Amino acid sequence: MTTELAKLAPSSVPRTIGRIGLGAVLMLAGISHLTFARDSFQAQVPEWLPLDKDFVVLASGIVEIxxxxxxxxxxxxxxxxxxxxxxxxxxxxxxxxxxxxxxTDAFGLSTDAARGIRLIFQPVLVLWALWSTGAFAAWRARKR
Structure with a gap:
């Protein structure tokens, strides 16, 4: 099924640049999890998550890379x-x-407004991933 979807995925220079750009952003974010921004990422781990905060940050950094x-x-x-x-x-x-x-203050997000605005960007990242890889378009084309 993955091969079928891959054949249906549109490809273009802007999508390729978007995919590589998102990959670079993720790798940089992952490296920052493991190094200079480790404490800030630990501040974002919810208290209700029953895992060690440092483990969560390190594991998510490795996954991002x-x-x-x-x-x-x-x-x-x-x-x-x-x-x-x-x-x-x-x-x-x-x-x-x-x-x-x-x-929780982290990454310079020290007001509710700043933290709220950040929430808007998470769906943008989801859309960026689906658009730049042609994943959503391939899935829709498969349905036709």
């Missing part, structure tokens, strides 16, 4: 990777909501 590298280095699997990246962005959204609800 892997997803970013996959976006850049696996163009033939771009549709599957696009769906996985979109699902990842959905999965981490509760952490962003928690940051707003608990009024």
């Amino acid at each position: 892997g997803l970013g590298a996959s976006l850049v280095g696996l163009p033939r699997q771009k549709v599957a990777v696009g769906f996985i990246v979109a699902a990842f962005f959905v999965a981490i959204f509760p952490g962003n909501i928690s940051q707003l609800v608990t009024r």
Whole structure:
């Protein structure tokens, strides 16, 4: 099924640039999880999550690096990777909501307005992943 979807995925220079750009953003974010922004990411881990905050930050950083590298280095699997990246962005959204609800300052987001505006960008990341990989278009074309 993944091969079928890959054949249906549109491809263009803007989509390719978008896919590689998103991959680079994810790799940088993953590296920051492991290094200079580790404390800020720990502040975003919801209190209700029954896992060690440092483990969550390190694991999500490694996942982000892997997803970013996959976006850049696996163009033939771009549709599957696009769906996985979109699902990842959905999965981490509760952490962003928690940051707003608990009024946790991190990454310079020190007001409710700033934290609220950040929430708007999570769906943008989901759409970016689905558009740049052609995943959504391939899925829709499969339905026809």
